[in-house]
Amino acid sequence: MSKQSLEDRLRAAGNPVDMLRNSQIGPYAFPVVRAEFTNWRDEQHAWRETCALFDQSHHMTDLYIEGPGALDLLSRLAVNSFKTFRVDQAKQLIACNHDGYVIGDAILFHLDENRFSLVGRPPAINWVQYHCETGGHDVRAERDERSVANQGRRKVYRYQVQGPHALKVMERASGKPAPDIKFFNMDVFTIAGRKVRALRHGMVGQPGWEMFGPWEHGEDVKAAIVEAGQAFGLKQVGTRTYPTSTLESGWIPSPVPAVYSGERMRAYREWLPAQGYEGTASLGGSFYSNDIGDYYLTPYDLGYGPFVRFDHDFIGREALAKMGDTVRRKKVTLAWNSEDVTRAFGDLFVKGDAAKYIDLPLANYSTLPYDRVLKGRNTIGVSTYTGYSHNERSMLSLAIVDVAHSEPGTEVTLVWGEEGGGSRKPTVERHVQTEIRATVGPVPYGDVARTAYRPT
Amino acid sequence: MSHKSLEDLLRSAGNTAQMLRNSEIGAYVYPVVPAEFSNWRDEQRAWRETAVLFDQSHHMVDLHIEGPDALALLSRLAVNTFDNFTVNRAKQFIPCSYDGHVIGDGILFYLARNKFVFVGRAPSANWIEFHGATGGYKVKIEKDDRSPSNPKGKAVVRRSYRFQIQGPNAWKVIEKVHGGRVKELKFFHMDYMNVAGRKVRTLRHGMAGAPGLEIWGPYAQREKVRETIVETGKKLGLVQVGSRAYATNTLESGWIPSPLPAVYTGEKMKAYRKWLPASGYEASGSLGGSFYSNNIEDYYVTPYEIGYGPFVKFDHDFIGRNALEKKADEPHRRKVTFAWNADDVAKVWRSMLSPGDHYKYIDLPLSNYTSSSYDKVLSRGKMVGLSMFSGYSYNERSVLSLGIVDPSVEIGSEVTLVWGEEGGGSKKTTVERHKQIEIRAIVSPVPYSKVVRESYAEGWRSAQA
Numbered sequence: 001m002s003k004q005s006l007e008d009r010l011r012a013a014g015n016p017v018d019m020l021r022n023s024q025i026g027p028y029a030f031p032v033v034r035a036e037f038t039n040w041r042d043e044q045h046a047w048r049e050t051c052a053l054f055d056q057s058h059h060m061t062d063l064y065i066e067g068p069g070a071l072d073l074l075s076r077l078a079v080n081s082f083k084t085f086r087v088d089q090a091k092q093l094i095a096c097n098h099d100g101y102v103i104g105d106a107i108l109f110h111l112d113e114n115r116f117s118l119v120g121r122p123p124a125i126n127w128v129q130y131h132c133e134t135g136g137h138d139v140r141a142e143r144d145e146r147s148v149a150n151q152g153r154r155k156v157y158r159y160q161v162q163g164p165h166a167l168k169v170m171e172r173a174s175g176k177p178a179p180d181i182k183f184f185n186m187d188v189f190t191i192a193g194r195k196v197r198a199l200r201h202g203m204v205g206q207p208g209w210e211m212f213g214p215w216e217h218g219e220d221v222k223a224a225i226v227e228a229g230q231a232f233g234l235k236q237v238g239t240r241t242y243p244t245s246t247l248e249s250g251w252i253p254s255p256v257p258a259v260y261s262g263e264r265m266r267a268y269r270e271w272l273p274a275q276g277y278e279g280t281a282s283l284g285g286s287f288y289s290n291d292i293g294d295y296y297l298t299p300y301d302l303g304y305g306p307f308v309r310f311d312h313d314f315i316g317r318e319a320l321a322k323m324g325d326t327v328r329r330k331k332v333t334l335a336w337n338s339e340d341v342t343r344a345f346g347d348l349f350v351k352g353d354a355a356k357y358i359d360l361p362l363a364n365y366s367t368l369p370y371d372r373v374l375k376g377r378n379t380i381g382v383s384t385y386t387g388y389s390h391n392e393r394s395m396l397s398l399a400i401v402d403v404a405h406s407e408p409g410t411e412v413t414l415v416w417g418e419e420g421g422g423s424r425k426p427t428v429e430r431h432v433q434t435e436i437r438a439t440v441g442p443v444p445y446g447d448v449a450r451t452a453y454r455p456t
Numbered sequence: 457m458s459h460k461s462l463e464d465l466l467r468s469a470g471n472t473a474q475m476l477r478n479s480e481i482g483a484y485v486y487p488v489v490p491a492e493f494s495n496w497r498d499e500q501r502a503w504r505e506t507a508v509l510f511d512q513s514h515h516m517v518d519l520h521i522e523g524p525d526a527l528a529l530l531s532r533l534a535v536n537t538f539d540n541f542t543v544n545r546a547k548q549f550i551p552c553s554y555d556g557h558v559i560g561d562g563i564l565f566y567l568a569r570n571k572f573v574f575v576g577r578a579p580s581a582n583w584i585e586f587h588g589a590t591g592g593y594k595v596k597i598e599k600d601d602r603s604p605s606n607p608k609g610k611a612v613v614r615r616s617y618r619f620q621i622q623g624p625n626a627w628k629v630i631e632k633v634h635g636g637r638v639k640e641l642k643f644f645h646m647d648y649m650n651v652a653g654r655k656v657r658t659l660r661h662g663m664a665g666a667p668g669l670e671i672w673g674p675y676a677q678r679e680k681v682r683e684t685i686v687e688t689g690k691k692l693g694l695v696q697v698g699s700r701a702y703a704t705n706t707l708e709s710g711w712i713p714s715p716l717p718a719v720y721t722g723e724k725m726k727a728y729r730k731w732l733p734a735s736g737y738e739a740s741g742s743l744g745g746s747f748y749s750n751n752i753e754d755y756y757v758t759p760y761e762i763g764y765g766p767f768v769k770f771d772h773d774f775i776g777r778n779a780l781e782k783k784a785d786e787p788h789r790r791k792v793t794f795a796w797n798a799d800d801v802a803k804v805w806r807s808m809l810s811p812g813d814h815y816k817y818i819d820l821p822l823s824n825y826t827s828s829s830y831d832k833v834l835s836r837g838k839m840v841g842l843s844m845f846s847g848y849s850y851n852e853r854s855v856l857s858l859g860i861v862d863p864s865v866e867i868g869s870e871v872t873l874v875w876g877e878e879g880g881g882s883k884k885t886t887v888e889r890h891k892q893i894e895i896r897a898i899v900s901p902v903p904y905s906k907v908v909r910e911s912y913a914e915g916w917r918s919a920q921a
Contacts, residue, residue: 041817395809
């Protein structure tokens with residue numbers, strides 16, 4: 001008997017929306033790394049005030065792509081330009097379907113001549129792997145799956161140091177001035193006697209670094225960074241805190257991969273396993289449509305407009321060219337109204353109907369969160385990634401709203417919770433929907449937004 | 457220079473209370489088990505409304521005690537009577553210091569002639585091990601330590617798995633798994649049942665008035681056993697409970713897991729402190745909350761205070777007996793549940809959403825931020841008790857905590873609990889800078905839940921009630 005494909009699963013389920021909304025996969029796990037090293041409030045402070053160490057060794061999938069056809073293939077799958085992409089550079093690769101909707105994004109590292117690694121959530125990685133294996137290109141792909149509990153061994157370790165003191169920590173750990181290289185360029189450091197490859201990164205305007213190297217070196221390198229960081233207030237960030245960093249930096253990790261519909265995507269769906277990310281991911285929130293296409297997002301929606309370059313041939317090019325410059329929706333940060341959040345929390349102390357529980361600091365309860373955003377009674381957008389920032393002392397979510405309502409300071413309303421008491425997802429207790437007011441802010445959200453736009 | 461023993465460490469630290477209040481050990485972790493299988497609200501509901509599977513394979517120490525003197529050793533260390541204690545029975549074992557203060561507690565299983573296993577937090581296990589090693593008893597002791605708090609992805613192996621099946625549908629699940637009738641023995645009696653073709657040892661337990669079982673066996677069989685129970689229990693609403701919800705079940709049943717072990721003072725305890733390592737639970741466990749005294753003895757409690765009075769039996773010689781005989785007839789503080797005022801709790805939450813200093817974060821559903829929690833409880837500005845384990849119950853829709861109050865404090869009266877630490881907070885890593893707040897609470901019975909109070913008559917936790 002042949003293995004079930006995503007296409008089989010979808011056919012059996014009928015509607016992909018209902019299948020995903022009632023997925024039994026449970027909470028999205030950030031494996032292996034401990035929940036809190038100190039406490040999540042102080043861990044959030046660290047990336048704003050001192051220095052944070054993120055251990056990203058476990059939660060992402062890595063795909064190694066090698067061969068003379070690699071660059072051509074990647075270029076064909078990405079909206080991004082590959083014109084000046086050299087060894088020791090990286091880019092955020094955005095993959096779209098034929099209709100110009102986003103399948104996923106991931107970080108592409110140009111490791112060597114004809115050798116790349118692609119790191120991120122599975123949708124973009126699966127899509128690239130599919131083309132490597134079926135496209136007749138001269139490439140080989142090797143996949144290094146994310147860790148599951150009790151296994152925990154990867155090909156490489158992956159750490160980030162972020163925050164105002166990141167540079168000093170790197171210099172102390174390596175015993176040398178840090179190389180003066182641009183954002184998303186790579187260099188080599190020596191830490192704990194080990195060669196460490198480092199990508200110049202950064203959060204909210206501060207220089208940072210992402211480091212990787214052979215798994216066996218991981219513990220030594222981490223110990224040396226922690227040691228070097230002591231004088232600078234470095235804090236290790238646990239899995240409760242880690243995913244909330246994006247609320248302040250503005251990357252949306254969780255668009256619905258645009259793979260569930262369309263004749264031209266069928267062969268891919270037949271290749272994808274039924275039990276993979278696309279087949280088991282959970283979809284949740286107050287935004288509900290029977291048409292999975294209503295959940296798809298364009299690169300423009302997600303703020304990737306500047307990456308779209310028509311200097312090469314790529315899947316989705318024609319559709320994106322047609323969409324053109326008329327941007328209709330915009331990515332924003334929503335700062336939730338404190339009174340309304342407190343009211344929702346207060347439901348925990350009343351017998352009977354309660355608002356959907358807001359977990360802190362990360363409040364997502366599905367792999368793919370989609371909440372309705374209203375102006376008056378009209379739906380004007382969706383709110384996706386949701387959580388609390390102790391730096392901003394606010395619940396924040398990353399949203400995509402109509403341009404007309406994207407001006408910072410605009411008051412909107414967000415519907416929190418699912419209709420009809422909630423879907424069958426294990427993460428969803430019975431609850432009632434509630435409306436929460438929110439103020440539109442920029443992406444990334446920062447001091448300016450807090451002081452200028454948010455009512456106190 | 458590194459210290460060899462707890463005694464060395466205490467001597468160089470100066471003040472014990474200050475040392476423990478600033479321990480940087482971090483949160484007390486319930487290791488290995490996933491944080492949530494579904495969501496902690498529904499997981500809590502399941503033990504009240506359907507059935508749950510608790511995975512207790514990782515957070516407790518197992519101490520195996522074997523030999524002709526095992527019973528004599530254990531009896532010498534326990535306030536409990538050992539009359540009528542026979543093979544296939546278990547008891548809640550309470551050891552005290554010479555001064556009659558609680559060192560800890562745990563469950564002692566009488567497995568076979570001269571063969572026992574003690575299961576619980578480290579302090580009691582360490583105390584038994586010490587006497588086994590130094591007291592001239594003919595016993596062999598093997599310790600199977602709790603799983604590491606941070607396994608870093610490495611495989612964890614223990615000697616045994618340990619599960620509990622609890623809740624109103626538990627017995628139906630048990631009989632379905634067993635494939636026939638399972639005799640309902642008395643509380644804390646042991647027997648066997650069949651799970652997936654294996655004969656598995658059982659301890660009759662119970663929750664919220666409904667009978668349940670604790671089961672254990674070789675660790676290698678745990679996934680098969682789990683799978684069978686989960687699969688069989690599905691139709692009866694059985695839910696696996698994750699590590700976030702697990703520890704909160706005691707808020708409804710009323711056992712206080714974490715009194716400070718009374719081992720830090722007293723000349724007669726010195727040999728033990730010299731034997732204890734400088735890096736164990738007693739040395740690195742953290743102490744916190746709004747109650748603060750420079751005298752570590754102010755944190756000690758007697759068995760009478762935390763509800764173990766009925767277990768103290770002067771029918772045998774045991775460490776602490778003389779002291780407890782003197783205390784027996786004095787008035788005792790007594791164990792209660794505090795039901796926190798919802799508006800005051802909401803104030804704490806609201807402060808998290810405003811710039812500037814906020815109150816100590818109340819994590820849900822378990823809000824302890826130390827190994828041993830001690831919050832001041834006041835009445836008209838005067839201290840009348842301590843709150844010692846806190847969290848939220850979705851079943852009761854309330855933040856609850858377990859603690860002790862002066863004899864004069866009546867059930868139903870309103871008291872004030874001080875939440876958070878003085879001066880912006882100690883140096884514990886779990887403590888962000890914060891300010892203190894007074895939270896009103898209603899003094900309530902133990903166990904708290906109406907269901908438990910009315911139908912748990914035989915239970916060990918309610919024995920005093």
